[in-house]
Amino acid sequence: MKFKINKILGFALISGALLSGCSKDFFNRVPSTSVTTASYYQTDAQLMAATAPLYGTPWFGFNNKCGWAMTEITGGNMRTWSSDISMFGSLPVSNANTEERTLWNSPFTVVAQCNALINNIATANTSGVSEAALNNALGEAHLMRAVAYFYLVRTFGNLPLIENTSDFLNNSDSVPTRSIPDVYKFIVRDLKYAEANCSVGVAATGHGSSGSASAMLSKVYLYMQNYDSARIEAEKVINSGEFALMDNFGDLFRGNNNNNKESILAMQWISNGGYDYGNSIQASWAYSSAITQTGDGYGSAAPTIDLVRAFEKEGGDTVRRHYTIMLPGEYYSELNSSAGGYTLPTNASSQGTQAQAKKYVIGGPNDPDNSSYGTAAQAGGNNTYIMRYADVLLIAAEAILGQEAKPASGKGIDTSASTSDATALKYYNMVRKRAGAGQVKSFTYRELLNERRLEFALEMDYWFDLGRVDGFKATTTTNGIQTAAHPVGRALIAQQERGTYANGYPDQSVIYSSKLTVSDNEFYFQVPANEVASDPNLTASPVPYDFTW
Incomplete structure (x- = not known):
């Protein structure tokens, strides 16, 4: 399982079908009949086109439902009555659940496609392709493999590390898992490679850049609580000038603003490809078909009372709230624009919280947000952010706080720890200023976590924040269940109001309260049952990974 990470000048063809297909099997169970037509890549442009699918369809399953079901519903930002995902709001989620399986399958499909690109790299005749293009293609594959593993390790903990699926043709039933620290070491290695080999300043094309890799590294x-390195990488991105905050928060979620100056890395979708190629989030979240104009708009998940209250407590943060959460009677000129705009009905409460999602809800095919990229039934052309520049700013601010707080190994920053460092405040207040929130002269770790919640609500991030507040550590595996102490994370979750209002808007006097008590062993999801049946080692204690190349 050794792979020397050097500049390799060979390259092999990965067929469009291989890259775009979304297998349901664990790490795609190695495409044993890889296409190796040696004369396909004649130009740099053809090679660049081959990496484009790494940002699209393999991510569809994660983006379609399970990704936001876990991060937003389990995290307490959304709730649902939908029977296929309602258990994400109550826990535990069965490892036989279809969406739980997709949490595993979709990112591992990305891993498989990246591996195919990397490991077939030496077999093609690429005499017409520049060395820079070849290095960049390899860099992108390492970048997206790292991203996929970053989602996976935060979801499942211990994982198998697969660099070449051909290594497991004869022993796919005995692949071991590796510890959380080993998986993170693997991710860092991939991102450093990507940082060194990806092209500079190309994120606006929809492809990851060297700066994208630096941002992901930060x-x-x-997460590893390496605050010195996190700050170095974050400030490397800040000082590069490649990225910047969008002036208006709402502009981040307009389809016509895909790959904007704030977008560091994003899942790329096309509406004219239909289901499996377009962004399906709007179909689930939009309150009704009056918004989408394509027959969907199911309102199948909606913001929790707790998230709405979090915005209300911030007071002046009305811009960010408006473009994240729709409240009854609120008007949006960019939706159903041909009819003069859209006002959310006062009886809108699809999940009993008197609120609906706005972020990633972009309207119908003829609305102004979609004039370039369009939208179709269950398929929007708007990107899904993996990371944007506001995250880098808050990472840099948190890293400075971490440098000052110096938490013990395996312990999170105390939530009451604060900083008034001028540089940290500069970064922190830049994000708040764009949101319309007041400028501060100091902030605590608890306040920073809340700032992250409000900034990235409904962007598939918050559950991961709740899972890391107790520090970076390995888990203990007992009978296939992984456990690590999460006292602060459990306390934050226990305080959330996940219930519904008893009466219609504007009556909020009676709440059918619902709170969630999370066990330490529920911060990591179980390996899907079908995968364990194929490979029992997936629930065994992890085996050290050989990092010698």
Whole structure:
């Protein structure tokens, strides 16, 4: 399982069908009949086109439902009555659940496609392709493999590390898992490679850049509580000038603003490809078909009372709230624009919380947000952010706080720890200023976590924040269940109001309260049952990974 990470000048063809297909099997169970037509890549442009699918369809399953069901519903930002995902709001989620399986399958499909690109790289005749293009293609594959593993390790903990699926043709039933620290070490290695090999300043094309890799590194280091490295990587991105905050928060979620100056890395969708190629979030979240104009708009998940209250407590944060959460009677000129705009009905409460989602809800095919990219039934052309520049700013601010707080190994920053460092405040207040929130002269770790919640609500991030507040650590595996102490995370979740209002708007006097008590062993989801049946080692204690190349 050794792979020397050097600049390799060979390249092999990965067929469009291989890259775009979304297999349901664990890590795609190695495409044993890989296409190796040696004469396909004649130009740099053809090679660049081959990496484009790594940002699209393999991510569809994660983006379609399970990703936001876990991060937003389990995290307490959304609630649902939908029977296929309602258990994400109550826990535990059965490892036989279809969406739980997709949490595993979709990112591992990305891993498989990246591996195919990397490991077939030496077999093609690429005499017409520049070395820079070849290095960049390899860099993108390492970048997206790291991203996929970053989602996976935060979801499942211990994982198998697969660099070449051909290594497991004869022993796919005995692949071991690796510890959380080993998986993070693997991710860092991939991101450093991507940082060194990806092209500079190309994120606006929809492809990851060297700066994208640096930004991802800053986030990974933050999770590892390596605050010095997190700050170095974050400020490298800040000082590069490649990215900047969009002036208006709402502009981040307009389809016509895909790959804007704030977008560091994003899942890329096309509406004219239909289901499996377009962004399906709007279909689930939009309150009604009056918004989408394509027959969907199911309101199948909606913001929790707790999230609405979090915005209300912030007071002046009305801009960010408006473009994240729709409240009854609120008007949006960009939706159903041909009819003069859209006002959310006062009886809108699809999940009993008197609120609906706005973020990623972009309207119908003829609305102004969609003139370039369009939308179709269950398929929007708007990107899904993996990371944006506001995250880098808050990472840098948190890293400075972490440098000052110096938490013990395996312990999170005390939520009452604060900083008034001028640089940290600069970064923190830049995000708040754009949101319309007041500028502060100091902030605590609890306040920073809340700032992250409000900034990235409904962007598939919050559950991961709740899972890391107790520090970076390995888990203990007992009878296939992974456990690590999460006292602060459990306390934050226990305080959330996940219930519904008893009466219609504007009556909020009576709440059918619902709170969630999370066990330490529920911060990581179980390996899907079908995968364990195929490979019992997936629930065994992890085996050290050989990092010698």
